[in-house]
Amino acid sequence: MIGSQQSVLEQAAAECRAGHYVEAWAIAGSDARARTYVRYHAGDLEGALSEARAAAADPWLSSQATEIALALHRGAVAEASLAAWAAAGDAQTALAIEAAQRDLGELRATERAAQSGIRRAHWINALACALALLFLLRCARPRA
Amino acid sequence: MSAPRPTRAGWILALVFASGAVALVLELSAVRLLAPWFGATSAVWTHVIGVILLALACGYLLGARLARGSTPLRSLAIVLWLAAASTAWLPACAAPVARWFVPQGLALDEAADVLRWGSLAAALLLFAPPTFVIGCVAPLASEWLERVGGSSAGEAGGRVLGLSTLGSLCGSFATTYWLIPELGLTRTYLACALLLGALALLASLQARRAGAELALSLVLAAALFGSRWQRPAPVAGEHVLEELETAYQSARVVEREDGMRFLQVNEGFDSFQSAWQREPGLLPDGYYYNTFALPAAWEPGRTGVWRTLVLGLGGGSAWRVIEGTLADGRTLEGDGVEIDARVVELAERHMDLRESPGRRVFAGLDGRTALAAPGAGYDQLIVDAYANQVEIPPQLATLEFFEAAARKLRPGGWISANVGGFGLADPVALALARTAARALGARVLLLCVPFSRNLALVARVGEPLPEPGSAAFLGIAHAGLARLASQVSLPGTWRFVEPDAEPVLTDDHVPIERLQERSLELAAQARR
Numbered sequence: 001m002i003g004s005q006q007s008v009l010e011q012a013a014a015e016c017r018a019g020h021y022v023e024a025w026a027i028a029g030s031d032a033r034a035r036t037y038v039r040y041h042a043g044d045l046e047g048a049l050s051e052a053r054a055a056a057a058d059p060w061l062s063s064q065a066t067e068i069a070l071a072l073h074r075g076a077v078a079e080a081s082l083a084a085w086a087a088a089g090d091a092q093t094a095l096a097i098e099a100a101q102r103d104l105g106e107l108r109a110t111e112r113a114a115q116s117g118i119r120r121a122h123w124i125n126a127l128a129c130a131l132a133l134l135f136l137l138r139c140a141r142p143r144a
Numbered sequence: 145m146s147a148p149r150p151t152r153a154g155w156i157l158a159l160v161f162a163s164g165a166v167a168l169v170l171e172l173s174a175v176r177l178l179a180p181w182f183g184a185t186s187a188v189w190t191h192v193i194g195v196i197l198l199a200l201a202c203g204y205l206l207g208a209r210l211a212r213g214s215t216p217l218r219s220l221a222i223v224l225w226l227a228a229a230s231t232a233w234l235p236a237c238a239a240p241v242a243r244w245f246v247p248q249g250l251a252l253d254e255a256a257d258v259l260r261w262g263s264l265a266a267a268l269l270l271f272a273p274p275t276f277v278i279g280c281v282a283p284l285a286s287e288w289l290e291r292v293g294g295s296s297a298g299e300a301g302g303r304v305l306g307l308s309t310l311g312s313l314c315g316s317f318a319t320t321y322w323l324i325p326e327l328g329l330t331r332t333y334l335a336c337a338l339l340l341g342a343l344a345l346l347a348s349l350q351a352r353r354a355g356a357e358l359a360l361s362l363v364l365a366a367a368l369f370g371s372r373w374q375r376p377a378p379v380a381g382e383h384v385l386e387e388l389e390t391a392y393q394s395a396r397v398v399e400r401e402d403g404m405r406f407l408q409v410n411e412g413f414d415s416f417q418s419a420w421q422r423e424p425g426l427l428p429d430g431y432y433y434n435t436f437a438l439p440a441a442w443e444p445g446r447t448g449v450w451r452t453l454v455l456g457l458g459g460g461s462a463w464r465v466i467e468g469t470l471a472d473g474r475t476l477e478g479d480g481v482e483i484d485a486r487v488v489e490l491a492e493r494h495m496d497l498r499e500s501p502g503r504r505v506f507a508g509l510d511g512r513t514a515l516a517a518p519g520a521g522y523d524q525l526i527v528d529a530y531a532n533q534v535e536i537p538p539q540l541a542t543l544e545f546f547e548a549a550a551r552k553l554r555p556g557g558w559i560s561a562n563v564g565g566f567g568l569a570d571p572v573a574l575a576l577a578r579t580a581a582r583a584l585g586a587r588v589l590l591l592c593v594p595f596s597r598n599l600a601l602v603a604r605v606g607e608p609l610p611e612p613g614s615a616a617f618l619g620i621a622h623a624g625l626a627r628l629a630s631q632v633s634l635p636g637t638w639r640f641v642e643p644d645a646e647p648v649l650t651d652d653h654v655p656i657e658r659l660q661e662r663s664l665e666l667a668a669q670a671r672r
Contacts, residue, residue, distance in 0.1 A: 019627030025634055042631040043594020073251050113247035118257045121245050121265035128268045139205035
């Protein structure tokens, strides 16, 4: 295929496959899909997530944002991106959306478990402090 | 009251000595027990020590109350049985208690609050009970010495405190140099419980009573047979090749289904100390070791030997990566320093770490100490030393350290450092880069390692650094390294840090823990 007939994304992807990320970035220009693709394949996941979220109306970018946010354990971002993706999704992407929903469910469950752990720890620490204080005050009183 | 009887005083002083020793064994081994879930950071140490001091203080006061009773010896026997039983169950309780606070699959940047408050709560639940009852021993023993041994209060208290403190001294040395390395954690706790149980039995015999003591001895016996420490299992698809306790940490080598091996310490979070694959050379994407190979590739004109000094050699991953990427005709030599000698033993057995005529391994040596040793003219100094999983050792982060590091290098030599951080604005990474820049009097480069949360710091002595994206930076013969150079040249994945007037880290003031805490807080904020 002649270069000029390829889309910007295809040209950038070809450069990425060759390991030429600087060239790929130059080709990507202001194309949000290509910019996301190049950053993602160069290993700049944070950068790729920012690029993908900047153009949230694009279902393909929403799918990329969902995938990257899940990889980065960003539950809230993944949820928002998945909602946008699901709203624009078609039959072809239904399975992928379902899989992402499962992954998101697991991630959210881990986040909830972490929050529960923190709450539990706060209660135990506070209770231990109160008990120790009461005990020390009681013991510090002079003998009758 | 009976007359002084030195032989009867002897056993109770031995008991006091032993309980003092056990208190320190518990204190020093406590962090090891918690480390797989909470790390072994300064904060975790602080929580454990704080909990143990609080429990001991409460125990002393309770012991003082119990000492007013008519049978201090029986009280002593019961607290010793309680101490023995609660100590014996520690190995079995550690994993369930820790998991109650830390869910599986949590990444480091998600765990800041869990680490802080969870480690305190876990320390309270696990270590407060045994140390609380051990605290009762000293006042009860003093009372008994005063009543039966005929000592004055001051004399009895002084003897008990002296013997208890000497016991603690012995316990501290024994824990680090013998108990944990030789027996491991489970048997260390069970040995302590057995010792306390024997002392409890002795006290019970002296007191000529058996009631609650019998029940407690059964609890102890059950623990001796059933209490085992459960280390976190390797993730799916990995199996353990070997694991051991060292003087510094729990260490193990795991192998993945694809043949890659990892040296893990304390197994906490998503960290590892070294990675190994069968053939030397670049590791897959995401491993910061690959960035250590860039400086040699940026000097294509230099032939012959490439001499490195690695501080934090671990399993020797840095050497294997560089060795596999050097151009034909170039050879790798150098010195590797690893503070944990048993980590080196593991790497020799499972990661092909070998000494050769040009390559020496200094095991058991601190990186900062190694800089004071003779020898200079290295081409590259690599700093890959992390303590307690997430902490850069303060002595390897200061102005004085970077000045000494520069003196070990030839003109134009390179410093490469692995810095854990969250992006180019990370407080730890910036402080370290600013400090290195001040020491070298030149700007230094921070690179985001692709597919990783690590940053690579690159500095050069007396010559300019190549700029990302430039021909000097990208013009690398090795295809894999050229690809890496291209990856880290994208805007937003690198920055130069100039020497400036901002405060830097010095031996006198190096608030690395504060910066690391701030780094985790900022990462947590960014997630929301």
